[in-house]
Amino acid sequence: xxxxxxxxxxxxxxxxxxxxxxxxxxxxxxxxxxxxxxxxxxxxxxxxxxxxxxxxxxxxxxxxxxxxxxxxxxxxxxxxxxxxx
Numbered sequence: 430x431x432x433x434x435x436x437x438x439x440x441x442x443x444x445x446x447x448x449x450x451x452x453x454x455x456x457x458x459x460x461x462x463x464x465x466x467x468x469x470x471x472x473x474x475x476x477x478x479x480x481x482x483x484x485x486x487x488x489x490x491x492x493x494x495x496x497x498x499x500x501x502x503x504x505x506x507x508x509x510x511x512x513x514x
Contacts, residue, residue, distance in 0.1 A: 446473055447470065447473040447476070447493070447496070448496075450466070450470040450473045451496045451499075451500070453466050453469075453470065454466035454467045454469070454470040454503065455499065455503060460507065463503075463507050464504070464507065467500050467504050467507070470496070470500055471497065474493050474496050474500070475497075477489075477493060
């Protein structure tokens with residue numbers, strides 16, 4: 430999986446960036462990278478939610494809420510399945 434490294438490509442809108450980071454978190458198979466992916470996606474979602482307060486979009490608002498709930502579930506599952514070192 431390609432590493433995002435908190436870099437937003439030039440010409441990418443924030444709305445697609447949170448979706449890309451969310452997708453990276455949901456599809457991450459490397460447990461050692463999972464928490465960082467979740468944190469990156471969570472931060473991008475919250476940032477986007479703050480941006481759209483001035484220009485509400487019900488559709489995106491629901492998508493952001495759904496994504497945050499999914500990340501929370503993913504983090505809970507990852508914590509239960511954390512490999513013992």
